[in-house]
Amino acid sequence: MSVLLLKLAGPLQSWGSSSRYVRRSTQKEPTKSAVIGLLASAQGRLRGDGIEDLLDLSFGVRIDQPGTLVNDFQTEHPSKGKPMPTTNRYYMSDAKYLVGLGADDALLTGLDDALRHPRWPLFLGRRSCPPEYPVSLGLQPGDSVIEVLEKHGWIAAPWYKRRHPGCQLEVVCDAGLGSDAEQGVPEGVISSQADIPLSFGASRKYAFRAVNRYRIPNPDGAAPDGGSRPGRDRPDFDHDPMSFF
Structure with a gap:
Protein backbone atom coordinates (compact mmCIF):
# COMPACT_ATOMS: atom_id res chain seq x y z
CA MET A 1 0.00 0.00 0.00
CA SER A 2 1.11 3.57 -0.69
CA VAL A 3 0.13 6.94 0.75
CA LEU A 4 0.14 10.20 -1.21
CA LEU A 5 1.64 13.05 0.80
CA LEU A 6 0.84 16.71 0.19
CA LYS A 7 2.57 19.77 1.58
CA LEU A 8 0.07 22.59 2.03
CA ALA A 9 1.98 25.79 2.75
CA GLY A 10 1.68 29.42 1.74
CA PRO A 11 1.41 32.98 3.05
CA LEU A 12 -2.34 32.55 3.70
CA GLN A 13 -4.69 29.59 3.92
CA SER A 14 -8.40 29.39 4.76
CA TRP A 15 -10.26 26.16 5.52
CA GLY A 16 -13.88 26.98 6.32
CA SER A 17 -16.30 24.27 7.44
CA SER A 18 -19.12 26.38 8.90
CA SER A 19 -18.78 29.81 7.27
CA ARG A 20 -21.98 31.75 6.77
CA TYR A 21 -22.88 35.20 5.46
CA VAL A 22 -20.61 38.02 6.68
CA ARG A 23 -18.34 35.91 8.89
CA ARG A 24 -16.02 33.55 6.99
CA SER A 25 -14.12 31.55 9.58
CA THR A 26 -11.37 28.97 9.11
CA GLN A 27 -10.43 25.69 10.69
CA LYS A 28 -6.90 25.55 12.07
CA GLU A 29 -6.11 22.71 9.64
CA PRO A 30 -7.17 21.76 6.07
CA THR A 31 -10.63 20.25 5.71
CA LYS A 32 -11.29 17.13 3.70
CA SER A 33 -13.77 18.94 1.45
CA ALA A 34 -11.21 21.62 0.54
CA VAL A 35 -8.51 19.05 -0.24
CA ILE A 36 -10.95 17.07 -2.38
CA GLY A 37 -11.79 20.31 -4.19
CA LEU A 38 -8.08 20.95 -4.75
CA LEU A 39 -7.65 17.45 -6.19
CA ALA A 40 -10.67 17.86 -8.45
CA SER A 41 -9.33 21.20 -9.69
CA ALA A 42 -5.95 19.66 -10.45
CA GLN A 43 -7.68 16.96 -12.52
CA GLY A 44 -9.75 19.54 -14.39
CA ARG A 45 -13.15 18.40 -13.12
CA LEU A 46 -16.03 20.83 -13.45
CA ARG A 47 -18.25 21.74 -10.52
CA GLY A 48 -21.03 19.44 -11.71
CA ASP A 49 -18.75 16.43 -12.27
CA GLY A 50 -18.89 13.43 -9.98
CA ILE A 51 -16.43 13.15 -7.10
CA GLU A 52 -17.56 9.82 -5.64
CA ASP A 53 -14.14 8.21 -6.16
CA LEU A 54 -12.51 10.94 -4.06
CA LEU A 55 -14.92 10.70 -1.13
CA ASP A 56 -13.51 7.33 -0.04
CA LEU A 57 -9.94 8.61 0.31
CA SER A 58 -8.48 7.97 3.76
CA PHE A 59 -7.54 11.41 5.07
CA GLY A 60 -5.19 12.68 7.73
CA VAL A 61 -3.43 15.98 8.47
CA ARG A 62 -0.33 16.66 10.56
CA ILE A 63 0.02 20.26 11.74
CA ASP A 64 3.75 20.91 11.37
CA GLN A 65 3.62 24.70 11.71
CA PRO A 66 0.35 25.99 13.21
CA GLY A 67 0.57 29.52 11.85
CA THR A 68 -1.29 32.55 13.14
CA LEU A 69 -4.98 33.38 12.84
CA VAL A 70 -5.46 36.70 11.03
CA ASN A 71 -8.58 38.69 10.18
CA ASP A 72 -9.29 40.55 6.94
CA PHE A 73 -12.05 43.15 7.31
CA GLN A 74 -13.59 43.77 3.87
CA THR A 75 -16.00 46.34 2.49
CA GLU A 76 -17.51 46.69 -0.97
CA HIS A 77 -19.02 49.87 -2.40
CA PRO A 78 -20.37 49.50 -5.94
CA SER A 79 -20.57 52.59 -8.14
CA LYS A 80 -24.35 52.27 -8.16
CA GLY A 81 -26.72 50.95 -5.53
CA LYS A 82 -26.30 50.18 -1.86
CA PRO A 83 -22.95 49.05 -0.44
CA MET A 84 -22.56 45.37 0.34
CA PRO A 85 -22.43 44.26 3.98
CA THR A 86 -19.02 44.37 5.58
CA HIS A 117 0.54 19.19 -13.85
CA PRO A 118 -2.75 20.83 -12.70
CA ARG A 119 -5.47 21.58 -15.24
CA TRP A 120 -6.83 24.49 -13.18
CA PRO A 121 -5.04 26.79 -10.71
CA LEU A 122 -4.67 25.43 -7.19
CA PHE A 123 -5.63 27.36 -4.07
CA LEU A 124 -5.46 26.76 -0.33
CA GLY A 125 -9.13 27.13 0.47
CA ARG A 126 -9.75 30.46 -1.29
CA ARG A 127 -8.64 32.00 -4.56
CA SER A 128 -6.59 34.59 -2.71
CA CYS A 129 -4.43 31.81 -1.21
CA PRO A 130 -1.95 30.31 -3.71
CA PRO A 131 0.20 27.41 -2.47
CA GLU A 132 3.92 26.90 -2.34
CA TYR A 133 5.09 24.34 -4.88
CA PRO A 134 5.46 21.47 -5.16
CA VAL A 135 2.17 20.54 -3.50
CA SER A 136 2.66 16.81 -3.96
CA LEU A 137 5.49 15.05 -2.13
CA GLY A 138 4.79 11.85 -4.03
CA LEU A 139 3.72 8.36 -3.03
CA GLN A 140 5.28 7.04 0.15
CA PRO A 141 5.42 3.37 1.21
CA GLY A 142 3.48 2.48 4.33
CA ASP A 143 0.68 0.36 5.71
CA SER A 144 -1.57 3.31 6.55
CA VAL A 145 -1.96 7.07 6.39
CA ILE A 146 -1.27 7.24 10.12
CA GLU A 147 2.01 5.35 9.85
CA VAL A 148 3.33 7.62 7.10
CA LEU A 149 2.24 10.81 8.87
CA GLU A 150 3.97 9.73 12.07
CA LYS A 151 7.28 8.87 10.39
CA HIS A 152 7.74 11.56 7.73
CA GLY A 153 10.25 14.30 8.49
CA TRP A 154 9.15 17.60 9.99
CA ILE A 155 8.39 20.13 7.22
CA ALA A 156 8.29 23.29 9.36
CA ALA A 157 10.46 26.25 8.36
CA PRO A 158 14.02 26.35 9.80
CA TRP A 159 13.23 29.40 11.94
CA TYR A 160 10.18 27.66 13.43
CA LYS A 161 12.22 24.55 14.23
CA ARG A 162 14.74 26.67 16.10
CA ARG A 163 12.01 28.34 18.15
CA HIS A 164 10.13 25.10 18.92
CA PRO A 165 12.71 22.29 19.06
CA GLY A 166 11.25 18.84 19.54
CA CYS A 167 7.65 20.07 19.96
CA GLN A 168 4.82 17.57 19.65
CA LEU A 169 2.74 17.64 16.47
CA GLU A 170 -1.04 17.46 16.29
CA VAL A 171 -2.66 14.93 13.95
CA VAL A 172 -6.25 15.26 12.72
CA CYS A 173 -7.57 12.23 10.85
CA ASP A 174 -10.75 10.37 9.92
CA ALA A 175 -12.07 8.74 13.07
CA GLY A 176 -11.99 4.96 12.71
CA LEU A 177 -9.36 5.20 9.98
CA GLY A 178 -8.85 1.53 9.17
CA SER A 179 -10.00 0.86 12.75
CA ASP A 180 -8.14 3.18 15.12
CA ALA A 181 -7.21 0.38 17.50
CA GLU A 182 -5.80 -1.86 14.75
CA GLN A 183 -3.73 0.99 13.31
CA GLY A 184 -2.37 1.96 16.70
CA VAL A 185 -3.95 5.41 16.64
CA PRO A 186 -3.71 7.04 20.09
CA GLU A 187 -6.91 7.96 21.86
CA GLY A 188 -7.80 11.55 21.13
CA VAL A 189 -10.68 13.98 21.04
CA ILE A 190 -13.46 12.85 18.71
CA SER A 191 -15.52 15.59 17.09
CA SER A 192 -17.50 16.12 13.90
CA GLN A 193 -17.49 18.73 11.17
CA ALA A 194 -19.40 19.24 7.93
CA ASP A 195 -16.63 18.70 5.40
CA ILE A 196 -17.67 15.72 3.24
CA PRO A 197 -18.66 17.33 -0.08
CA LEU A 198 -21.76 15.81 -1.66
CA SER A 199 -21.83 18.40 -4.44
CA PHE A 200 -19.65 21.31 -5.58
CA GLY A 201 -22.42 22.54 -7.89
CA ALA A 202 -24.62 25.62 -7.55
CA SER A 203 -26.27 24.08 -4.49
CA ARG A 204 -23.33 22.96 -2.37
CA LYS A 205 -24.05 20.22 0.12
CA TYR A 206 -21.87 18.66 2.80
CA ALA A 207 -22.16 15.69 5.13
CA PHE A 208 -20.62 15.38 8.58
CA ARG A 209 -17.33 13.57 9.19
CA ALA A 210 -16.07 12.27 12.52
CA VAL A 211 -12.49 13.30 13.21
CA ASN A 212 -9.91 12.20 15.75
CA ARG A 213 -7.40 14.71 17.19
CA TYR A 214 -4.29 13.67 19.08
CA ARG A 215 -0.58 14.51 19.40
CA ILE A 216 2.51 12.56 18.42
CA PRO A 217 6.22 12.92 19.23
CA ASN A 218 8.16 15.01 16.75
CA PRO A 219 9.74 12.63 14.18
CA ASP A 220 12.86 14.83 14.03
CA GLY A 221 13.35 14.81 17.80
CA ALA A 222 15.12 17.71 19.49
CA ALA A 223 16.82 20.43 17.49
CA PRO A 224 20.52 19.67 16.79
CA ASP A 225 21.56 23.00 18.31
CA GLY A 226 19.95 22.13 21.63
CA GLY A 227 16.99 24.44 21.12
CA SER A 228 18.55 27.89 21.22
CA ARG A 229 16.04 30.70 21.42
CA PRO A 230 15.73 33.09 18.46
CA GLY A 231 17.42 36.45 18.73
CA ARG A 232 19.72 38.92 17.05
CA ASP A 233 22.57 36.39 17.14
CA ARG A 234 20.79 33.60 15.32
CA PRO A 235 22.51 32.60 12.03
CA ASP A 236 19.73 33.70 9.68
CA PHE A 237 19.19 37.13 11.29
CA ASP A 238 21.14 39.11 8.71
CA HIS A 239 18.65 41.89 8.01
CA ASP A 240 19.51 45.33 9.40
CA PRO A 241 16.68 47.83 8.66
CA MET A 242 19.07 50.77 9.31
CA SER A 243 21.81 49.58 6.99
CA PHE A 244 20.88 52.04 4.22
CA PHE A 245 21.86 55.08 6.34
Missing part, protein backbone atom coordinates in the same frame (compact mmCIF):
# COMPACT_ATOMS: atom_id res chain seq x y z
CA THR A 87 -17.43 40.94 6.03
CA ASN A 88 -14.82 39.41 8.30
CA ARG A 89 -12.65 36.79 6.62
CA TYR A 90 -10.24 34.70 8.66
CA TYR A 91 -7.03 33.04 7.48
CA MET A 92 -4.17 30.97 8.84
CA SER A 93 -0.97 32.87 8.14
CA ASP A 94 2.44 31.23 7.64
CA ALA A 95 1.21 27.68 8.36
CA LYS A 96 2.50 24.36 7.02
CA TYR A 97 0.54 21.11 6.90
CA LEU A 98 1.39 17.56 5.90
CA VAL A 99 -1.63 15.79 4.39
CA GLY A 100 -1.81 12.03 3.86
CA LEU A 101 -4.23 10.39 1.41
CA GLY A 102 -4.84 6.66 1.28
CA ALA A 103 -6.41 4.69 -1.60
CA ASP A 104 -5.38 2.18 -4.25
CA ASP A 105 -2.12 2.96 -6.02
CA ALA A 106 -3.77 3.62 -9.38
CA LEU A 107 -5.93 6.45 -8.02
CA LEU A 108 -3.08 7.96 -5.99
CA THR A 109 -0.71 7.85 -8.98
CA GLY A 110 -3.26 9.73 -11.08
CA LEU A 111 -3.74 12.34 -8.35
CA ASP A 112 0.01 12.78 -7.93
CA ASP A 113 0.41 13.42 -11.66
CA ALA A 114 -2.52 15.87 -11.68
CA LEU A 115 -1.03 17.88 -8.78
CA ARG A 116 2.28 18.12 -10.61
